[in-house]
Amino acid sequence: MKNKILASISLLFCSCSSTKKLEVVQHVDLARYLGTWYEIARLPAWFEKDCTGVTATYSMREDGKIKVVNGCRKGSLDGPAKEAVGKAWVKDKMTNAKLKVMFFWPFAGNYWIIDLDDKNYQYAVIGDPRRKYLWVLSRTPKMDETLLNGLLDKAKKQGYNLDKLIRTVQAN
8 A cells, every 4th residue: 555655646746747847939139028918819818808909008117127017907898997017037048038927016927928929029929837817919919710720729838728829809
């Protein structure tokens, strides 16, 4: 019986340690990344419940951190506006692809850029190493369906379960 328990525990640890490391992009030019992004799709997050028309706007602060302004409309595109203002900072200075984001102290979340249009900075995919959160962002409110499907396929290959993916409603 003791051997079975030890074998089960060993199997549990082996399966946990084989989880694929979440890969980020090689480099992010933060100056090019700043500006407004439109959310195209996301995994459910409590802080975005009933949100439509979601945007994220990034600007540089005087202290070198990034100002983050997330906005949405509750319930519908005509619903009341909701806004959250926070800050972000780079955790991996070699790539600038791993950031922390804080909207209220002391809680900070991971903001890892796992895919990016490195030529024109027209799309980005954001995740976290636990694969609980995922966002597909675009510089425009609409994204080509073929491009979106390709980005989602890459996210699946990174270990994301997209069964609960939400396509964000955006205004034309």
